Amino acid sequence: MSSLANKRIVLGVTGSIAAYKSAELVRRLRDAGARVRVVLTDGGAKFITPLTLQSLSGQPVQQHLLDAGSEANFGHIELARWADVILIAPASANSLARLARGQADDLLTAVCLATTTTVVVAPAMNHRMWAHAATQDNVKTLLQRGVKIFGPAAGDQACGETGPGRMLETDALVTALATLFKPGTLSGTRVLITAGPTQEAIDPVRFIGNRSSGKMGFAMARAAQEAGAQVTLVSGPVALATPEGVSRIDVRSARQMHDMVLRHVVDADIFIATAAVADYRPKFAAQEKIKKSREELTLDLVRNPDILAAVAALKTGPFTVGFAAETHNLEKNAQEKLLAKSLDMIAANHVGPQQGFEQDDNALFVLWRGGRQELGLAHKDVLARALVELIAQRYRQSKQ
Ligand code: C5P
Numbered sequence: 001m002s003s004l005a006n007k008r009i010v011l012g013v014t015g016s017i018a019a020y021k022s023a024e025l026v027r028r029l030r031d032a033g034a035r036v037r038v039v040l041t042d043g044g045a046k047f048i049t050p051l052t053l054q055s056l057s058g059q060p061v062q063q064h065l066l067d068a069g070s071e072a073n074f075g076h077i078e079l080a081r082w083a084d085v086i087l088i089a090p091a092s093a094n095s096l097a098r099l100a101r102g103q104a105d106d107l108l109t110a111v112c113l114a115t116t117t118t119v120v121v122a123p124a125m126n127h128r129m130w131a132h133a134a135t136q137d138n139v140k141t142l143l144q145r146g147v148k149i150f151g152p153a154a155g156d157q158a159c160g161e162t163g164p165g166r167m168l169e170t171d172a173l174v175t176a177l178a179t180l181f182k183p184g185t186l187s188g189t190r191v192l193i194t195a196g197p198t199q200e201a202i203d204p205v206r207f208i209g210n211r212s213s214g215k216m217g218f219a220m221a222r223a224a225q226e227a228g229a230q231v232t233l234v235s236g237p238v239a240l241a242t243p244e245g246v247s248r249i250d251v252r253s254a255r256q257m258h259d260m261v262l263r264h265v266v267d268a269d270i271f272i273a274t275a276a277v278a279d280y281r282p283k284f285a286a287q288e289k290i291k292k293s294r295e296e297l298t299l300d301l302v303r304n305p306d307i308l309a310a311v312a313a314l315k316t317g318p319f320t321v322g323f324a325a326e327t328h329n330l331e332k333n334a335q336e337k338l339l340a341k342s343l344d345m346i347a348a349n350h351v352g353p354q355q356g357f358e359q360d361d362n363a364l365f366v367l368w369r370g371g372r373q374e375l376g377l378a379h380k381d382v383l384a385r386a387l388v389e390l391i392a393q394r395y396r397q398s399k400q
Helices: 017-031 050-057 068-074 076-082 093-101 107-114 127-131 133-144 170-180 215-226 254-267 307-312 330-340 380-399
Strands: 008-013 035-040 085-091 118-123 153-156 162-166 190-195 230-235 247-250 270-273 280-282 301-303 319-326 345-350 361-368 371-379
Touching (some): 008 017, 017 035, 076 107, 118 170, 127 133, 190 215, 215 230, 215 270, 215 380, 270 307, 270 380, 307 319, 319 380, 330 345, 361 380, 371 380
Parallel strands (some): 008 035, 270 319
Antiparallel strands (some): 153 162, 345 361, 361 371
């Protein structure tokens, strides 16, 4: 039986030529056993008729907010409560912008604002509109709020151009939606993750830090949470929103991170160390701001504790996953680190101009004893999901 059986889906159809595919989508969702109620925007109604969608869904199509007829039929609050998932397919550039702004001036945006259920969008637009910084900012905002983005695919477009912006094909959308209702691969596990940089005080206003943005660690936390894990994220200073459903502990220095991790690791099944922990800290942090009176200033540095190695050395410790950012000899260095720190798995990446620190994209080379897998250049959210799946597989095998 499909995991979509008996699921209640609100399908939002917005103004894009891909709206013609929504008819087939309704049909396929119903074939999979789902119940579908369609909300059609004014833009969507320019591309497909309510009658088509009504005939296929077997339910009246809802079009207007604050319309006595529509609201009497099934009001926006009821729709928001009724849905197990809201799928907007196609989602036009305009609808993404309106969702990101939190507008509620038509039925679909009002339903999205009133719901606590998962909202999924399947973007469909010209590739330049998709690539535009405004659209990409909107997508980032939506991702941070827990909205799921399915697609878009690349290829020939209705406008005659080619590039990323096509709505995913119906099959792919139905399959991706079904996976939302499958039990997560990390269901029942507790995952502890470190993220971001650490700051090592020189005096009350200065510190030694590094360029880590925390993006990869936060993406890992989001992906592990989506896979059903109970996630605790110990984060250095970053400018990122906490992923939905993740419990976060903020720290500043490596020693604070070490203490927090060792306090929480007793409850963890899996430990993932994505933080860029400072290897050294000033031996003495000055109590007062250091004045620039001297021509030369020497700082004595001492080694920080290796948090990952400490966790991996625990007798009944969790499944440990480390990261390794390298500028050269990626595989060799990662292999050595895997063995030296007694890790269960290591994910290595090149630090370069297009990937690694501060970037949205990354590529990983994952190693464990007796196995390896490359995860090609992709958005850190996409990569994190793939890495979480690998971790889940290896973790389950380690328990057999
Ligand atoms: O040895 P290296 O710093 O390259 O190892 C990187 C891995 O070790 C990362 O997973 C990082 O989070 C972790 N690490 C740590 N504590 C340190 C240094 C690194 O947990 N003091």
